[in-house]
Amino acid sequence: MSTGIGAPVKRKEDKRFTTGKGNYTDDIRKENQAYAAFVRSPHAHAKVKGIDASAALAMDGVIEVLDGHQLTGDGIGNIICGWAVNSKDGSPMNMGAWSALATEKVRYVGDAVAVVIAETQALARIAAEAVEVDYEILPVIAHVMNAMADGAPQIHENAPGNQIYDWELGDEAATDAGLASAAHITSIDLTNNRLSPNPMEPRSAIATYDDAEEHYTLYTTSQNPHVARLVLSAFYNVAPENKLRVIAPDVGGGFGAKIYIYPEEITCLWASMKTNRSVKWTSDRAEAFITDAHGRDHVTTAKMGFDANNKIVGFKVDTVANLGAYMSLFSSSVPTYLYAPLLSGQYDIQNIHCNVRTYYTNTVPVDAYRGAGRPEATYLVERMMETAARELGMDPAELRRINFIQSFPHQTPVLMAYDAGDFPKILDMAQGSADVAGFAARKAEAATRGKLRGLGYSTFIEACGLAPSKAAGSLGAGVGLWESAEVRVNPVGSIEILTGSHSHGQGHETTFAQIVADRFDIPIEGVSIVHGDTDKVQFGMGTYGSRSAPVGMSAVVKAMDKVEAKVKKIAAHTLEASEDDIVIEGGQVKVAGTDKAMAWHEVGLAAYIAHNLPDGMEPGLKETAFFDPVNFSFPSGAFICEVEVDPDTGEVEIIQFTSADDFGTIINPLIVEGQVHGGVTQGIGQAMLEQVIYDDDGQLLTGSYMDYTMPRAADVPSYNVSHHEGSPSPNNPLGVKGCGEAGAIGSPPAVINAITDAIGNNDLAMPATPQAVWRALQAAKPVAAE
Amino acid sequence: MTTINMTVNGKAVSGDVPDQTLLSEFLRENLRLTGTHIGCDTSQCGACVVHINGRPVKSCSTLAVSLDGADVKTIEGVSNGELHPMQQAFNDNHGLQCGFCTPGMIMTGIDMVERYKAAGKPLTSEAIRAELEGNICRCTGYHNIVKSIEDAATKM
Numbered sequence: 001m002s003t004g005i006g007a008p009v010k011r012k013e014d015k016r017f018t019t020g021k022g023n024y025t026d027d028i029r030k031e032n033q034a035y036a037a038f039v040r041s042p043h044a045h046a047k048v049k050g051i052d053a054s055a056a057l058a059m060d061g062v063i064e065v066l067d068g069h070q071l072t073g074d075g076i077g078n079i080i081c082g083w084a085v086n087s088k089d090g091s092p093m094n095m096g097a098w099s100a101l102a103t104e105k106v107r108y109v110g111d112a113v114a115v116v117i118a119e120t121q122a123l124a125r126i127a128a129e130a131v132e133v134d135y136e137i138l139p140v141i142a143h144v145m146n147a148m149a150d151g152a153p154q155i156h157e158n159a160p161g162n163q164i165y166d167w168e169l170g171d172e173a174a175t176d177a178g179l180a181s182a183a184h185i186t187s188i189d190l191t192n193n194r195l196s197p198n199p200m201e202p203r204s205a206i207a208t209y210d211d212a213e214e215h216y217t218l219y220t221t222s223q224n225p226h227v228a229r230l231v232l233s234a235f236y237n238v239a240p241e242n243k244l245r246v247i248a249p250d251v252g253g254g255f256g257a258k259i260y261i262y263p264e265e266i267t268c269l270w271a272s273m274k275t276n277r278s279v280k281w282t283s284d285r286a287e288a289f290i291t292d293a294h295g296r297d298h299v300t301t302a303k304m305g306f307d308a309n310n311k312i313v314g315f316k317v318d319t320v321a322n323l324g325a326y327m328s329l330f331s332s333s334v335p336t337y338l339y340a341p342l343l344s345g346q347y348d349i350q351n352i353h354c355n356v357r358t359y360y361t362n363t364v365p366v367d368a369y370r371g372a373g374r375p376e377a378t379y380l381v382e383r384m385m386e387t388a389a390r391e392l393g394m395d396p397a398e399l400r401r402i403n404f405i406q407s408f409p410h411q412t413p414v415l416m417a418y419d420a421g422d423f424p425k426i427l428d429m430a431q432g433s434a435d436v437a438g439f440a441a442r443k444a445e446a447a448t449r450g451k452l453r454g455l456g457y458s459t460f461i462e463a464c465g466l467a468p469s470k471a472a473g474s475l476g477a478g479v480g481l482w483e484s485a486e487v488r489v490n491p492v493g494s495i496e497i498l499t500g501s502h503s504h505g506q507g508h509e510t511t512f513a514q515i516v517a518d519r520f521d522i523p524i525e526g527v528s529i530v531h532g533d534t535d536k537v538q539f540g541m542g543t544y545g546s547r548s549a550p551v552g553m554s555a556v557v558k559a560m561d562k563v564e565a566k567v568k569k570i571a572a573h574t575l576e577a578s579e580d581d582i583v584i585e586g587g588q589v590k591v592a593g594t595d596k597a598m599a600w601h602e603v604g605l606a607a608y609i610a611h612n613l614p615d616g617m618e619p620g621l622k623e624t625a626f627f628d629p630v631n632f633s634f635p636s637g638a639f640i641c642e643v644e645v646d647p648d649t650g651e652v653e654i655i656q657f658t659s660a661d662d663f664g665t666i667i668n669p670l671i672v673e674g675q676v677h678g679g680v681t682q683g684i685g686q687a688m689l690e691q692v693i694y695d696d697d698g699q700l701l702t703g704s705y706m707d708y709t710m711p712r713a714a715d716v717p718s719y720n721v722s723h724h725e726g727s728p729s730p731n732n733p734l735g736v737k738g739c740g741e742a743g744a745i746g747s748p749p750a751v752i753n754a755i756t757d758a759i760g761n762n763d764l765a766m767p768a769t770p771q772a773v774w775r776a777l778q779a780a781k782p783v784a785a786e
Numbered sequence: 787m788t789t790i791n792m793t794v795n796g797k798a799v800s801g802d803v804p805d806q807t808l809l810s811e812f813l814r815e816n817l818r819l820t821g822t823h824i825g826c827d828t829s830q831c832g833a834c835v836v837h838i839n840g841r842p843v844k845s846c847s848t849l850a851v852s853l854d855g856a857d858v859k860t861i862e863g864v865s866n867g868e869l870h871p872m873q874q875a876f877n878d879n880h881g882l883q884c885g886f887c888t889p890g891m892i893m894t895g896i897d898m899v900e901r902y903k904a905a906g907k908p909l910t911s912e913a914i915r916a917e918l919e920g921n922i923c924r925c926t927g928y929h930n931i932v933k934s935i936e937d938a939a940t941k942m
Contacts, residue, residue: 010877017885018873018892020821020861027820122806200825200833200886200924252823252886253924285826505884505925670880674930678883681927705830705922713918713928718911743927 004518005734008670012524013509022250025204025219030278033206034063036268037124037281039114039131040290041106044142044362044698045153046135048102051114056127061119064275065131066267068101068113076100076270077236079263081327082478085165085336088355093165096156096360098326100236100263100270106135107155107325108362109698110290115267117275121282140362140698144322145299147359155325155360162360164323164332169340170353170414178314178351182305186388192376193766194297194322194692195685196708197369199504201252202283203292205265207272215243216272220265222248222532223258223502224542227479229534231261231329238269241534248532251504255682256368257292258504259544260329264291289703294692295369297322298335298376304384310392312347312403317354317380325360328367332358337415337475338373338463344412345381346423346459346636347403352413362698368544370682370744374462379766382458382749387762396753397427397436400459408727416463418634420727421662427459429660430638433722439642452645452777453655456753459638460746464738465550467629482628483547484539485555487563489621491608493522493601498530500540501552506740507671508548514667515553515734519560521585522600538624546738549667550633554732558625566621567603573614574598574606633729635737637661639680641750645758650774652688652755658720659746664728664737672739673721679743680719685711686744687751691767709767788851794819795863803850809843810834812850813860821861821889825922832921835890836860842897844920861889864896871941872896872934881934883925894921895935899942909939 003009016022039051053065079098086092102113114131118124139153146152147162155162179185206219216239222228225246233241251258264281272279283291298321305314321335340354371378385403389396404423411417431437439455446453466472469480486498497512513527530536543552568582571589575582575596583592590597598606603621606612610619640658645651659676666672689709693701702708728735748766755773756762761780764772791800794817801816813819813836824846825833834846837859864870872895875881882888898917902909914932923931 011880011882013885014877014882015869017882017888018861018869018876019865020819020889022821022885024820024823024886026824027814029818122804198924200831200884200922201823202825250885253884255924284824285828285831507883674880674883674926677927677929678925679927682924704828705826706828710830710922710924711927712922713915713932716928718929718932719927 003514003524005515005665005667007514007668009510009514009524009668011507011510012513013507024201024250024252025206025221026282028206028219028249030206030208032277033280034117034119034275034277035121035124036271036279037116037128038112038264039116039128039133041109041111041113043106043135043137044109044140045138045155046106047138048104048106048113049134049136052132053114055132056116056130059123059127059130061123062127063117063119063277065114065116066271066274068099068103071101071267071270072099072103074270075237076266079326080235081332082329083333084476084478085167085332087165088168093332094156094159094163095327096159100266108364109700110364111325112263115271117271117277117279142362142694142696142698144297144320144359144361147361155362159360164327164358164360166357167336168353168355171351172353175314175316175351175353179303179305179316182313183308184306184392185303186384186391187303188384188387189301190380190383191765192296192298192379193686195295195369195690196289196692197255197257197292197295198710199253199255199257202285202288203258203262203264204282205268206278206280207268208278209272209276211276216269217245217247218265218269219247219249221251221258222246223251223254223504223544225502225532225534226500226540227542228261232266232269236266238266246534248502254504255370256295256372256544260293260367262291285705286703289708290364290700293328293367294324294364295366296376297366300380302380302384304388306388306392310394310399310402312349314351315343315349317343319354319356321356321358322361322363322366323358324363324365326365328365331365331367334368334373339377341415342374342377342461342463343381343414344416346405346461348405350413363694370679371741372545374741375745375748378458378460378745379749382460383752386456386753390762396457397431400457401427417631418461419631419730421634421636422724422727423459423636426636426660426662426724427638429722429724430640430658433660433720434640434642434656434658436640446644450647452647452758454643454645454754454758456641456750456757457639458746458750458753461634461636462742462745463632463634464546464741465629465633466545466547467551467632469628479541480628481541482626483541483551483555484624484626485559486538486622486624487556487559489563489604491605493604494526496528496530497556498537499552499556500537500542501548502532502543504543506543506548511667511671512553512556515556516560520600522587546740549736550729550732550738551627551629553734553736554629555625555627557733558627559623562623562625563621569614569617570603570606571598574612629731631731633664633731633737635661635663635739635742637742637746639746639750641754643754643758645755645773647777650770650777652768652773654684654717656720657717660722660724661739661742662724662727662737663739664725665735666723666725667736672723675739676721676743677719679741680747681711681716682744683747684716684751687748687766688768689715790851790854792853792855793857795859805851807850809845809848809850809853813845819860819862823886823889825886830922831887832890832894833887835893837893837897842894861892864892870896872938875934875938875941879930879934879937881926881930887921887923891921891923891931894918895938898935899939911936
C-alpha cells in the first residue's frame with residue numbers, strides 16, 4: 001500500500017499513545033525536583049498592599065516563597081504583546097505592564113502575586129493558601145461594554161478609558177457610498193461568545209538550572225518551543241538563547257492556548273535559579289480556566305447593502321473586542337489582521353470598512369483560539385448572508401452563489417489576494433452530499449413528529465500560513481513567519497527530518513514522513529521526525545494558524561530539493577552518467593533506461609565515506625532550508641447543518657452536518673478528516689454549549705467542567721465530510737492550504753443558521769442552549785390578540 | 787501514612803502513602819505508570835479511567851488507601867505484547883490525535899464492549915456515544931472514537 005502523498009497512512013505515533021507510553025511534560029520527573037504553587041488573586045481588581053509569607057515559610061518542606069518585587073528586582077522583564085497595532089490616528093497601542101508576578105496591582109481573578117516552592121505539590125498548594133496578601137479592592141470591569149463607560153475604573157495607567165487601540169481597515173467613504181446606493185440593507189448585532197480553549201492536557205513546566213554552566217532547561221507544554229526560547233531570552237531576560245534549552249515533548253492538544261509564554265513558565269525558570277532545584281508546576285483544570293488565554297469575546301454591529309440584483313454593494317462593521325486584563329502575545333492581531341481581512345468571505349465585495357476598538361477588562365487575557373479572528377469574521381459574514389437572504393426572500397444558497405468570487409487571483413478591498421478556489425463547486429458538493437433537494441420532505445416528516453427542522457449554510461474562507469514575513473512585519477508582527485527544516489540522510493539511508501513545526505495531535509510524525517517517502521520512494525518506516533527541542537532543531541516558528549503543512553512541509557520540500565540534487569550528483573559520478581539521466585525510484589537511484597543503479601542507502605553511504613565524490617563536493621548528505629511563503633494560503637469550505645428543534649424544550653439535535661472543504665492537496669485523508677471532525681465539534685461547542693461567564697465582580701462562574709460545557713460524544717453527530725482537491729494553492733510546492741482550523745471557523749454560523757431557520761427567529765445568540773432556543777421560539781410566536 | 791497492597795497489571799505492589807493520596811497519584815507518582823492522565827479536577831473528563839476489580843473507575847476520585855487488596859489494570863497493562871484489539875482499532879480508525887484522553891477512552895471502550903457482550907446487547911453507535919458520557923476528547927470530535935470502539939467490538 002502506498003505511503004506517499006494522498007495515502008490514508010495509519011499514524012506512526014499511535015503505538016506510544018495507545019499503550020500509555022506517551023511522554024507529556026507532567027510525566028517527566030527530574031532529580032531533586034521541587035514543586036511550585038502560585039498565590040493567586042481572589043479579586044478581579046485590587047492594589048497589593050503587602051505580602052506576608054512567614055506562615056508559609058515556617059512550614060516543614062517549604063523551600064522558598066518568591067514575589068514580584070524579587071522577580072522584577074532580578075531583571076525579569078515584563079510579558080509583551082508581540083504584534084504592534086496602531087490606532088487609526090497613528091498612535092501606538094496602549095500596552096499595559098504585565099509582570100509574571102504582580103507587584104502593585106492585580107487585574108483579574110487568578111493574577112499571580114507570589115510563588116511557593118516546596119518539596120511536594122500538595123505541600124506547595126497548602127503553603128500557597130497560607131501566604132497572606134493584603135489587598136485593597138478596586139472597582140471592577142467584568143464586561144467589555146462597561147470598559148468604555150464614562151467614569152469606568154482605570155485598569156492600566158497608560159490606557160485612558162481602558163482603550164488599547166481604535167483601528168480601522170478599508171475605505172469608509174466608499175463603503176458609506178455603497179450602502180447609500182443600496183436597494184436593501186441588512187443590519188445585525190451579534191456577540192461572539194467568549195471561550196476557553198481547553199486542550200485536555202493542562203499546561204505544565206519543569207525548569208532546571210545548572211549553576212556550573214549557568215544554563216537552563218525548560219520542559220513545557222508549548223506549540224512553539226523556539227518562539228518560547230526567543231521570547232524568554234530577548235524580552236524576559238531569563239537567559240541568553242545559548243544558555244536556555246526549551247523542550248516541548250508530547251503535548252496534549254493546544255488550540256492556541258499553548259502558543260504563549262505564560263507567567264508560570266517564566267517564574268519556574270527564575271525560581272529554579274533562585275532555589276537551585278528543578279521546579280515543576282502542573283496546572284489543574286480550575287487553574288487552567290483562570291490562566292490559559294481565552295478566545296473570541298467580540299461585540300459587533302454591522303450593515304450589508306445589496307443592489308436591486310441582490311449583489312453586495314457595501315459592508316460596514318463595527319467591532320468591540322475584549323483583550324482581558326493584559327495583552328497576551330498575539331492578542332492585538334486577532335481582532336485586527338486576522339479578522340477584518342477575512343470579511344470579504346467568498347464574496348466579491350468592492351466596499352468593506354471595519355472599525356475595531358479593543359479594551360482592557362478585569363478578566364483573563366484573551367488571545368488566539370482555534371481560528372483566531374477568522375471564526376469571528378466568518379460568523380459575522382455568514383449570519384449576515386443568511387439573514388439577508390431571509391429578508392430578501394431568497395434561497396440562502398442562491399444569494400451566496402450570485403455573490404461568489406468567480407475568478408482567481410482575486411484582490412479584496414481588505415488586504416487579501418485570494419490565490420485559488422472554486423466556491424460554486426464546493427457548494428454543489430455540499431448540497432449534493434447533504435441532499436438539500438430532499439430537505440423539504442424531511443422537514444414535513446419532522447413536523448408530523450412535532451419537531452421543527454431547519455437547514456443552515458456557511459460558505460467560508462480562511463487564511464492560513466500567515467505570510468510572507470516581510471508583509472507581516474509591515475503590519476506590525478514582531479517575528480518572521482517562515483519555517484525551517486533539515487533533511488538528514490544517514491549513512492545507512494534512513495532519514496531524519498528536523499522541523500520547526502510542532503505536533504500536538506496533528507500527526508506530523510506520519511504526514512511529514514509521507515512527503516519524504518513519496519519524494520524518495522523509500523519505505524516510510526525509514527523516516528523519522530524530530531521536533532520540539534531547541535537543542536536538536538535549528539529553529540522554528542512552531543504550529544498554529546494551520547501553518548505546518550503550507551509552511552512547515554514546504555521547508556522540508558525545499559531541503560529535499562537540495563538533497564535530491566546532491567544525490568543525483570553523487571549517483572551520476574559513481575555510475576558515470578549525466579545528472580539529468582538520474583532518477584530516484586523504487587529504493588534505487590538509477591540511470592534512466594539502463595540497468596545501472598545504486599541502492600538508496602549506497603548513495604547515503606557514499607556521501608559519508610567520501611572516498612569517491614565529485615571533485616569539490618563536501619561529504620555528508622544533510623541539507624537545511626528556510627521557507628518563507630509568498631502569500632497566505634486560502635482554504636475554503638461549504639458547510640451545511642441540519643437540525644431538529646423540540647419546540648417544547650428548546651433542545652436541538654444536529655441531524656446531519658456536512659462539509660465540503662478545499663484544502664488543496666491532501667497529504668493524508670485520515671488526518672485531514674480528523675481535523676475537520678475535531679474543528680467542527682469545537683465550533684458546535686461554541687454554537688450550542690460553551691461560554692465563559694464572569695459575574696459583575698469579575699468572578700469566573702464557569703471555572704470547571706461542571707460549569708463550562710465541553711462537547712461530549714452524545715452532543716455531536718457523525719460527520720459527512722468531503723474534499724475538493726482541484727484548486728491547489730499556487731504558493732507552495734505541495735499545493736497544500738492547511739486544514740486545522742476550518743471546522744472551528746466555518747461551523748458556528750451553519751449551526752445557528754440552521755436553528756434560526758427552524759424556529760423562525762433570527763435573533764438567537766451563541767451558545768444556543770435549550771433555554772435560549774426556547775425563549776427565541778416564544779418570542780417568534782405571534783402575540784395573541786387580547 | 788498507610789501501607790497499601792494491591793495488584794497492578796498483574797504484579798503485586800505495595801506502598802506507604804498519605805491517606806489523601808488518590809489512586810491516580812499513586813499510579814503516576816509511586817508506580818510511575820504515567821499512562822493514566824489527569825485532565826480535570828472534577829471527575830468529568832475520564833482521562834484517568836482504570837479498571838478496578840474489572841470495573842472502570844476514575845482513578846482521580848478514588849483514594850488509594852481504599853483499595854487495599856484490589857486488582858487494578860491500567861493502560862500499561864492492556865497490551866499483551868500485541869496491541870489489544872481496542873488499541874489496534876484506535877490506530878486503524880484514527881481514533882486519537884493528541885493522545886491525552888486516549889488511555890481513558892481505551893479503558894472505557896474495553897469495559898463497554900465487554901459489558902454489552904456479556905449482556906448480549908448490541909453496541910450501537912448511539913449506545914457508544916451515551917456510554918462515553920464520562921470521557922471528554924477535545925481533538926477528534928468523537929467521530930473516529932465511536933468508529934474505533936465499533937470496530938474493536940467486532941474483534942473482541
